[in-house]
Structures are given as C-alpha cells and as structure tokens.
Amino acid sequence: MSEKAAPVPHMIDLIRRKRDGGVLDARDIGFIVAGTASETIPLEQLSAWLMAAWLNGLTIEETRALAIAMRDSGEKFNPSRLGKQAVDKHSTGGVGDKTSFLVAPLAAACGVAVPMISGRALGHTGGTLDKLDSIPGFRSALTLGEFEEVLEQCGAAIVSQTPTLVPADRVLYALRDRTGTVESPGLICASILSKKLAAGLNALVLDVKTGSGAFLRKRADAEFLGALMVATAEAAGTRTVALMTDMSQPLGCTAGNWIEVAECVELLRGGSPAGNEDLRELSLRLAGWMIHLGGKTETAEQGYWAATGALADGTGLKIFFEMIKAQGGDLAVFDDLKASHKPGxxxxxxxxxxxxxxxxxxxxxxxxxxxxxxxxxxxxxxxxxxxxxxxxxxxxxxxxxxxxxxxxxxxxxxxxxxxxxxxxxxxxxxNEPPDEVPLVSHIFARENAERYLRETASSS
Structure with missing residues (x-):
C-alpha cells in the first residue's frame, strides 16, 4: 500500500500556526519561500506571516530552514574558478557603518577574493549600495558573469542581488522594512546568510552590532543573533566568526552616503581625521579575520598586521579604485573630496x-x-x-x-x-567623562556559538 502524499500547505494555515506560537517544518518554510520567489503568495499574506514570525520568533530549526530555502530560491555564484578562498564580511547594520569600503580592498590586497553582495538602507541604518551610488556611474547591478570578471580583475566586488540571486530574500527584505519586522534575530539571520551562502563563500566574518544604534538593542538579543548566525553558517559548511562590536555611537565621524565614502578614501590614502580611530581599528580587525579565515595567515592577529601593511603601502587604495573603475565609477570624483560634496x-x-x-x-x-x-x-x-x-x-x-x-x-x-x-x-x-566601551566585546566561533545556543535553549 503506497503512502499518501503529504497535503500541499495553505498559506493562511501557516500564518495561523505561526501566529498561535506553533512551529513550521522545513517543508512549510520551503513552500513560503517558493511562493515568495515566484510571487504566487500575495504580499499581504507574506506581511502577516512576517509579523507572526516577529512576534513569536523563529526557532533555530526554522531559521536554518529559511536561510537554506532562500539560498536555493535562485541562482548561486561559484567562486571556485577564481583560484582563491572566497571570504566576505557582513554587518548587521548601524549608523555610519562603512567598513565594507575598507575591509574589501584590504583583504583582497592580502590575497583573498571578496565577493560582497550588499543591500540598501533599511530602517534607521544606511545602505552600502546607496553609498556607492553616490559615485557617478557606479554600477552595483551586475550579472553573475560581470561579477566574476570584476573579482578576477580586482580581487573584490560589491554588488546588489541580481533578479535571479536569492529572489525570495529581495521580496522579504523590502517587506520587512515596510512592515516594522526588521528587528527579529531569525529573520535577520536568514536574510543575511541566504545571500552570503548563495555567493559560495569559503568563510564569513560577521560584525554584529550592540548598543543604542543596533537593530537589536538588548545585549542578549544581539548575542543570540551572533551565535545563531555562526552556528547556521557553519552547519551549511562555511567557516564563520562573529565579532560583537559597539554601536553606542556612530562609527567614524560621518553618517550619510557620499561623506562616508569620502571618509574611507581619506583613510585609505593614509589620513587619520580626528574622530574615526574606531572606524580604522574595527576595519583592520575585521579584515584580519577575513585574511586569517582565507588561509593567508595562521592567526587573526597576523591578519590584522597584514591588513595594516596593505593600508600603509597604498595597495588597499589601489584595489578600491580599481574596483570602482571596473564597476563603471568615475574616479575623477575623488580628486577633490570636498568639492565633490554638494548638499542642498x-x-x-x-x-x-x-x-x-x-x-x-x-x-x-x-x-x-x-x-x-x-x-x-x-x-x-x-x-x-x-x-x-x-x-x-x-x-x-x-x-x-x-x-x-x-x-x-x-x-x-x-x-x-x-x-x-x-x-x-x-x-x-x-559633568564627568563616561566609562569607556570596548570596540569588540566578544567573538563567537563555532564551538562557543553552539554552546551558547544550547545553554540559552536549556534556560528558556
């Protein structure tokens, strides 16, 4: 006697189950993601499900299922032809958070490939792509073939999602911003990792923000997100670490679009304007971990000093400009950074x-x-x-x-x-100076991330 096929899920049933505190299995999650990518599930139903997931949270298993289903919802990039370890960095978002423009060229200068798929402004945070759009002519919407060409030429590329790369996340990402469902560890984790895993990364360095400017302002929530992302990415075969970093003030001395790019170019040129020591230090630490996980140094500290050398000798700046030019950007805008700034x-x-x-x-x-x-x-x-x-x-x-x-x-x-x-x-x-806050307060790798999640689950 043959087994009966499992009934096809109905979206309204999945909304109700999540609304009432139930748990969805991988098949249910796959149904939602497939319907999102194919645009067969109405946006109002997706919005209702997102709110239910935000209110009741996603389990670790639901989060992993969502990340993998979204990863597989479209094309995937294969960096193996580059002949280098593919390593990326991702931040959970903050104010003045512009480290991508420093870590990508510095890590590339030290021999790893940096295929960076970035996003636009979300909630109160700026978007990497919006900042790059302030450079005349810059193109972030590359085909996968163009993406690979820039990586071969420069070692680093910063691009947007293509229509065929993680299409389900593109829809849900925009909906979360419009429905007040951004601040959810499970949804943030799945969104970030779906894009990173689709890029075929060998390793990933996560910058998880804590403090008043983070999406997750409670320390425990931010730590849970960091551990969850590390454990989820490691389970998918990508070496991952998460640095818990301070966002109780803007990073560096600017927050905007062009002015953030200009601040990074000043740093890459060897300048050190007052007020951005934290930006320089954090960028070097993130790049150091990328270089280490990419197999170029035995330790993250050695990676830090390798990145410091690439900053000092100008190779980071050279690669940044090569990347901008390869993606259509007009380098003349960098001749006079102040003259290129034209606010209304x-x-x-x-x-x-x-x-x-x-x-x-x-x-x-x-x-x-x-x-x-x-x-x-x-x-x-x-x-x-x-x-x-x-x-x-x-x-x-x-x-x-x-x-x-x-x-x-x-x-x-x-x-x-x-x-x-x-x-x-x-x-x-x-009337008195405040206590200092550490720039990096904790680092999660696979072992302590999994232990943290186990202890959190047992105490809840």
Whole structure:
C-alpha cells in the first residue's frame, strides 16, 4: 500500500500556526519561500506571516530552514574558478557603518577574493549600495558573469542581488522594512546568510552590532543573533566568526552616503581625521579575520598586521579604485573630496551646553540622517547622496557651549528642523567623562556559538 502524499500547505494555515506560537517544518518554510520567489503568495499574506514570525520568533530549526530555502530560491555564484578562498564580511547594520569600503580592498590586497553582495538602507541604518551610488556611474547591478570578471580583475566586488540571486530574500527584505519586522534575530539571520551562502563563500566574518544604534538593542538579543548566525553558517559548511562590536555611537565621524565614502578614501590614502580611530581599528580587525579565515595567515592577529601593511603601502587604495573603475565609477570624483560634496542645505549645530558627551541614542541619530534625505521611507524611493551628518564631538569629548558639535547636510532647508531636534534629544551630557566601551566585546566561533545556543535553549 503506497503512502499518501503529504497535503500541499495553505498559506493562511501557516500564518495561523505561526501566529498561535506553533512551529513550521522545513517543508512549510520551503513552500513560503517558493511562493515568495515566484510571487504566487500575495504580499499581504507574506506581511502577516512576517509579523507572526516577529512576534513569536523563529526557532533555530526554522531559521536554518529559511536561510537554506532562500539560498536555493535562485541562482548561486561559484567562486571556485577564481583560484582563491572566497571570504566576505557582513554587518548587521548601524549608523555610519562603512567598513565594507575598507575591509574589501584590504583583504583582497592580502590575497583573498571578496565577493560582497550588499543591500540598501533599511530602517534607521544606511545602505552600502546607496553609498556607492553616490559615485557617478557606479554600477552595483551586475550579472553573475560581470561579477566574476570584476573579482578576477580586482580581487573584490560589491554588488546588489541580481533578479535571479536569492529572489525570495529581495521580496522579504523590502517587506520587512515596510512592515516594522526588521528587528527579529531569525529573520535577520536568514536574510543575511541566504545571500552570503548563495555567493559560495569559503568563510564569513560577521560584525554584529550592540548598543543604542543596533537593530537589536538588548545585549542578549544581539548575542543570540551572533551565535545563531555562526552556528547556521557553519552547519551549511562555511567557516564563520562573529565579532560583537559597539554601536553606542556612530562609527567614524560621518553618517550619510557620499561623506562616508569620502571618509574611507581619506583613510585609505593614509589620513587619520580626528574622530574615526574606531572606524580604522574595527576595519583592520575585521579584515584580519577575513585574511586569517582565507588561509593567508595562521592567526587573526597576523591578519590584522597584514591588513595594516596593505593600508600603509597604498595597495588597499589601489584595489578600491580599481574596483570602482571596473564597476563603471568615475574616479575623477575623488580628486577633490570636498568639492565633490554638494548638499542642498548646510547647518552647523553648536553645542548647547558645557560638559562631556556621555551617551548617544544612536538609533535616533540614524533617523535624523534619514530625515535629512539620506534614507528612504518606502522601498524604491531615491536617496540624496549628499545628505548626512558630520560629527565634530564624539562620546567622551569635553565640549563648551557654542563650539561646533555637528554639521547637518540636507536636501533642502525645510528638511533641517526635525533632524536638528532629533540630535538634541539623542545626546546626554554629564559633568564627568563616561566609562569607556570596548570596540569588540566578544567573538563567537563555532564551538562557543553552539554552546551558547544550547545553554540559552536549556534556560528558556
């Protein structure tokens, strides 16, 4: 007697089950992902399922099933023909988070291939591709063949998802931004890893943000996400580490689009503007792990010093410019970084009291950047490449009333008022300097990530 075929799932049943706290199996998850990629499931049903998943959370098994199903929802890139270990870095998102423009060329300069598939602005955070779009002529929408050509030529490429690469995530990523379902460890993990696994990576370095500017502001939630991503990627055969890094203030001294690219180019040229020591240090540590996992050094510390050498001798800058040119960017824009910055309106915000900069609500600062014109409220909206904020005082700085605190760049003068108030609300001053916060507080590798997840599950 033959076994009966399992009934085809119905989306409304899966929504109800997740809404009521139930668990979906890999077949159910596969059904949702296939319907997302083929656009046969209505967006309102996908939105309802995302909200149910956000409210009740995804189990470890559901998360792994979702990441793998989305990875397999379209074409996959095979970097084996490059003859190098393919290693990438991904950040969970923050304000002023621009390390990709440093780690990609520095790691490539040290002999690994960096096939980086990036995204656009999401919520209060900026998008790597929006920042690169501020470079005239730059093309992020490459075919897989063009992607491979740039990698062969430069060692690094930063591109968007193609229509055929992880199509299910492209739909769900945009929906999460519009439905208030971004801050979910399971959904974040599956979204990030589906793209990274589809790139055929040998190794992956994750930058998991903690603090007031992170998507997951609770420390325990961020640690769970870091451990979950490491364990999920390792289970799929990709060597992975996660660095838990500080996002209790913007990274570096700029947040926007063009001004972030310009800040990175200054660093690659050997400059060290005051206020971006954290950007330089974190980029070197991330690149060091990439170089180590790519088999070029025995330890991550040796990788750090290799990256430092590539920064000092200019090979990182050379590769960055080669990548920009290979992807259609006009290098003339880098001849005079200040002249290439053309905001519609500028306002210098002066410190409104004496004291030390004690705390920053970095998420609020991210929304201020967005409201200036650098981000978007709806998918597909254009962003202003020249909007953003340059910070002249950072956490721990002692300021006097009347000195420049930040410079705001907006699309037009009418867009300055709300961000100005948001910045003032976001800053707390004190009479004493605040305690220092470590830039990297913890590192998850496979063994301690799996142990952390086991201990978390047993205590819940």
């Amino acid at each position: 309106a500028t306002l210098v915000l002066e410190a409104w009291r004496n004291g030390y900069v004690a705390e920053l609500d970095t998420m609020e600062l991210g929304w201020a950047v967005q409201r200036l014109g650098a981000g978007r409220e709806r998918a597909g909206e254009p962003v202003d490449p020249h909007a953003g904020i340059e910070f002249h005082a950072r956490r721990g700085a002692q300021v006097e009333r009347g000195q420049p605190f930040a410079t705001l760049y907006a699309t037009n003068e009418t867009m300055l008022a709300e961000p100005l108030e948001r910045i003032k609300r976001a800053i707390t001053f004190s």
